[in-house]
Amino acid sequence: MNLPPNPFQLKKHADDILEIIVNEPITPHHKAFAVLQAMVQKFSYVIFTLTETASLHPALEPLFPEMQLLGSLLVVAADPVQTPFPLRGIKVFADVHAARTRIRNDHQIETVVGRIIKLPAFSGSVSEILRMLLNPEVTFEQIEEVTNKDLLLVSRMLKIANSSTLGNRMKIDDLKTVVKFLGIEGIRQILIQETFNTLAREFARVNDKISHMRRCSALSAHVGKLIGADLALIGKIKAAGLMHDIGALALSFHGAAEYIGIQRRVRSERLAVCEAEKDAFGFDHQEIGERLAKEMSLPAYITNAVGNHHNVDFEQHDLVSMSVMVANGFLNEQIEQVSATDYEKFMPALSEEREKNMRLHPQKKPAKPVETVDNEDGDGEEPAQDLFSSARVCALLKEELDNIIMASQSGEI
Numbered sequence: 563m564n565l566p567p568n569p570f571q572l573k574k575h576a577d578d579i580l581e582i583i584v585n586e587p588i589t590p591h592h593k594a595f596a597v598l599q600a601m602v603q604k605f606s607y608v609i610f611t612l613t614e615t616a617s618l619h620p621a622l623e624p625l626f627p628e629m630q631l632l633g634s635l636l637v638v639a640a641d642p643v644q645t646p647f648p649l650r651g652i653k654v655f656a657d658v659h660a661a662r663t664r665i666r667n668d669h670q671i672e673t674v675v676g677r678i679i680k681l682p683a684f685s686g687s688v689s690e691i692l693r694m695l696l697n698p699e700v701t702f703e704q705i706e707e708v709t710n711k712d713l714l715l716v717s718r719m720l721k722i723a724n725s726s727t728l729g730n731r732m733k734i735d736d737l738k739t740v741v742k743f744l745g746i747e748g749i750r751q752i753l754i755q756e757t758f759n760t761l762a763r764e765f766a767r768v769n770d771k772i773s774h775m776r777r778c779s780a781l782s783a784h785v786g787k788l789i790g791a792d793l794a795l796i797g798k799i800k801a802a803g804l805m806h807d808i809g810a811l812a813l814s815f816h817g818a819a820e821y822i823g824i825q826r827r828v829r830s831e832r833l834a835v836c837e838a839e840k841d842a843f844g845f846d847h848q849e850i851g852e853r854l855a856k857e858m859s860l861p862a863y864i865t866n867a868v869g870n871h872h873n874v875d876f877e878q879h880d881l882v883s884m885s886v887m888v889a890n891g892f893l894n895e896q897i898e899q900v901s902a903t904d905y906e907k908f909m910p911a912l913s914e915e916r917e918k919n920m921r922l923h924p925q926k927k928p929a930k931p932v933e934t935v936d937n938e939d940g941d942g943e944e945p946a947q948d949l950f951s952s953a954r955v956c957a958l959l960k961e962e963l964d965n966i967i968m969a970s971q972s973g974e975i
């Protein structure tokens with residue numbers, strides 16, 4: 563008697579990896595899918611391998627992201643038609659060997675992040691409060707209690723809350739009011755700046771990268787102003803720009819010699835930095851940076867930018883990450899003269915945002931273009947569609963960068 567071919571097989575690999583090999587089209591009611599749902603919670607990694615006769619039914623689209631929350635899932639499919647919907651957050655590989663290499667690299671990333679997170683920059687009350695802020699139910703009293711143990715942090719918060727940039731007219735001299743005045747996001751952004759300051763001291767040997775991160779932060783914020791973002795969004799953009807390359811710091815910590823070699827190759831061969839990093843380490847600074855950002859309890863808008871600021875095709879780019887990509891791409895291409903990610907791709911979306919903000923708040927125009935840039939119309943008005951043309955925005959960013967450099971030389975920032 564001829565038995566029907568087995569619709570799926572299970573194969574155990576080392577390192578607590580289970581491979582489920584399927585040979586048929588998979589629907590939400592297929593046995594293999596039920597097995598996948600159960601196994602992804604039991605094994606450290608599950609590889610779901612679609613042989614050439616297998617494919618995923620479109621009805622599975624909403625079910626896959628849920629499964630990724632339960633465990634670590636990787637999909638193997640040689641042909642994109644086998645996965646007819648975006649597998650958000652789930653990586654797809656052409657063969658099982660590539661999937662297993664990815665898992666090995668993940669282990670290495672875990673190990674490196676585990677070592678880095680023990681550095682002084684990631685311990686103490688700043689890190690503790692960042693962790694607390696991820697809890698949506700945290701209270702101001704709890705934040706105040708932990709902050710009070712760190713007198714330096716208290717005085718820094720008082721200073722920032724009373725600075726002119728926040729437009730506070732009344733002098734605040736107690737922590738309770740400061741915490742309420744700044745709010746969760748304001749406190750978080752101060753803590754991020756504090757963490758960065760400590761990192762800048764610890765990673766002084768890669769000062770070029772530290773300067774790049776600082777400049778990217780200021781320039782990203784300027785992009786935010788150009789699109790007419792409100793202060794809350796500009797604060798987020800600034801924080802994301804500041805942290806966007808923490809993965810590069812992590813790589814320099816993990817392999818100092820390889821890191822120098824990568825910088826050399828990026829300059830001499832005009833090689834994309836992520837490619838050079840993958841050659842040297844098997845993973846790039848975005849991957850390790852995103853992992854580190856999560857370990858540091860940074861919010862999603864930052865982990866997103868850290869993990870995807872070179873990924874032009876990433877589907878979930880938001881205004882924060884797009885602003886960082888434009889500022890970072892500009893710095894790479896125009897100033898540092900290394901291979902840059904195609905940041906011009908995001909100009910239409912940013913232009914649209916600016917137009918929208920101008921329509922919504924006609925009385926509050928987005929940041930006025932600097933006057934030294936030639937305006938052919940000569941009437942001081944900037945047509946929205948022109949501002950985010952590549953040459954125009956580059957001139958504006960160049961002007962802003964000069965201001966930033968001058969301010970840093972005079973010790974203002």
Ligand SMILES: [Fe+2]
Nearest residue numbers: 806807847871
């Ligand atoms: Fe980067």
